[in-house]
Amino acid sequence: MRRTDSKIVAIDLFSGAGGLSLGLQQAGVHVAAGIDLDPACEYPYEHNLGSEFRQKDVASVAGAELMELWGDAQYRLLAGCAPCQPFSSHRRGADTSDETSWDLLSHFARLVRETSPHFVTMENVTRLKSMQIFSDFVADLEELGYFVEYGTLYGPKFGLPQERRRLVLVASRIHEVHLPNGDFDRSEFKTVRQTIEGLRPLKNGESDPDDPLHSARRLAPINLARMEASIAGGTWRDWPEELLAPCHRKASGASFQAFYGRMVWDQPSPTITTQAYNFGTGRFGHPEQHRSLTLREAAMLQGFPxxxxxxxxxxxxxxKAVGRLIGNAVPPAFGRAVGKVFTEYVKTLVKEKA
Structure with a gap:
């Protein structure tokens, strides 16, 4: 474990492959451990972060285990992003309240009650803000004496080359804390070009021999023809009639304009999903090469080194497996911004005590 002299020690619940933890580390927070049920997260988490990974269901984690991991930390931070699938707008109004991951936010609140960390942060889809389970989570924190602030953060304002909006909460039981505002103006937003243009050019189905993740999925002939007919930032309406899919020919086809599209070089990318390697599931065509994004490109647009x-x-x-790790990750840029909220606050406390 890479021990730092940070006064703040974090534990990352629902850690995934380590996006949030990486951002916290970049902000100067020491991350003691990540906890996640998915065994595929162990290698990327421990290899890249040098922190301990515990494969566990957060519902089975007790406060005593977290206290042991924190050790003698001067300030304790409990961070996490409960699985967002039940709250995602992609579920199109389906009743997801009986899914096993629905109550994981309640277990997050339970662990706060059992351990009283100095700081808490949570990240999730923006839709969660309007749900009772989130209102209950905020009410629990306030009842425990935490100052709470939450809102929507926009990725490009924090150096993320991606049009991602996420609900972020910060809380402190010492004094009020505030959400970060983001340091980037629109003219400074990081773009797709700045992020991935330096990678080896690839043809449809080709792989980079030096990087297994930089491999282009082979498109079927019909999809390759659609890719060749696609314009950066355009839609399927740019295609000739013979390339249209059945869904495009229906009256409802107008609602599918975000699918089968190319990214634009000099703009942030659309939101990276678990299937960002699939041309047909979003605007995931390369800006000029006739292929879908590679896993490496998706990871870099998500903010990973x-x-x-x-x-x-x-x-x-x-x-499928790596795409899920990448798409489900918290972009490190959000973790870094939130981490700085807490590290800067602690620096102020230290100065006041000096």
Whole structure:
């Protein structure tokens, strides 16, 4: 474990492959451990972060275990992003309240009650803000004496080359804290070009021999023809009639304009999902090469460093498994911004005591 002299020690619940933890580390927070049920997260978490990974269901974690992990930390931070699938707008109004992940936010609140960390932060989809389970979470924190602030953060304002909006909460039981505002103006937003243009050019189905994650999924002939007919920032309406899919020919086809599209070089990318390697599931066509995004490009647009490893060198990465790790990750840029909220506050406390 990489021990730092940070006065804040964090534990990352629902840690995934380590996006939130990486951002916290970049802000100067020491991350003691990540906890997640998915065994595929262990290697990327421990290899890239040097912190302990515990494969556990957060519902089975007790406060005493967290206190042991924090040790003698001067300030304790409990961070996490409960699985967002039940709250996602992609579920199109389905009743998801009976899914097992629905009550994980309640277990987050339970662990706050059991351990009383100095700071708490949570990240999730924006839709969660309007749900009772989130209102209950905020009420629990306030009842425990926490100052709470939450709102929607927009990725490009924090240096993320991606049009991602997420609900972020920060809380402190010492004094009020506030959400970060973001340091980037629109003219400074990081773009797709600035992020991935330096990678090796690839043809449809081609792989970079030096990076297993930089591999383009082979498109079927019909989709390759659609890719070749696509314009950066355009829609399927740019295609000739013979390339249209059945859904495009229906009256409701107008609602599918975010699918089968190319990204634009000089703009942030659309939100990276678990299937960002699939041309047909979003605007995931390369801006000019006739292919879908690679896993490496998706990871970099999500804010991970170029050398971030998701599988062991002896393993062959699969699109589905690694795509899930990348798409479900908290962009490190959000973790870094939130981490700075707490580290700057602690620096102020230290100065006041000096």
């Amino acid at each position: 170029h050398d971030y490893q998701f599988v062991r060198p002896s393993e062959k990465p699969t699109m």
